[in-house]
Amino acid sequence: MKKVQDFYFKKAKEENYKARSVFKLEEAQNKFKFIKASDTVLDVGCSPGSFSQYMLNKILKSGSVVGVDILPNSFAHQRFTFILGDIKEMDITTFNNTLFDVVVSDAMPNTTSDRETNHFRSIALCRAIFNLAKDVLKENGNFL
Structure with a gap:
């Protein structure tokens, strides 16, 4: 089967981004x-x-990004810190009590062939991200 590559896929490759998202x-x-x-941003x-x-x-240069994921990450930059782990097991101490100006997430759980399982995993992940954001986001910070 031929893989379809849409406009944003091609644009991401042209601009050297790792994903179209x-x-x-x-x-x-x-x-x-x-x-x-x-x-200071948490991804x-x-x-x-x-x-x-x-x-x-x-x-x-005064800003920085901290990224967390349960999957290894090959992205590297001098102002980027990567933490490998499950966010459900993290709190502010994971980040040395750092508060963030911005928390963003485009996370998605591993999916199965069962829609109901996928739905509940997605809700659980969203809740975990929201709970983490409540702990680590500065007052008047932004959460996306």
Whole structure:
């Protein structure tokens, strides 16, 4: 079967992003301007790294991005720190009591052939991300 490569897939490759999903983040940033130049950002479910790539282009040298995922991540940058692990087992101490200006996530659980299982896994993951964001987000911070 031939693999379909849409406009955003091709655009991501042309702009050296690891995934086409980065354009969802770009659209939100263009509309709401929620990432500021000196922000400290947490990227939950960061693999393969396109959200982190994009955010590092938006922040200055004083800003940084921390990415967490249960999957290994090959993305590397001097202002990017990767933490391998399950967010359900993390709290603010995982991040050395750092509070973040922005928390973003495009995480998705592993899927099965059972829709109901997928649905409940997705809800559980969203809740875990929300609970983590409540612990680590600065007052008046942004959560996407």
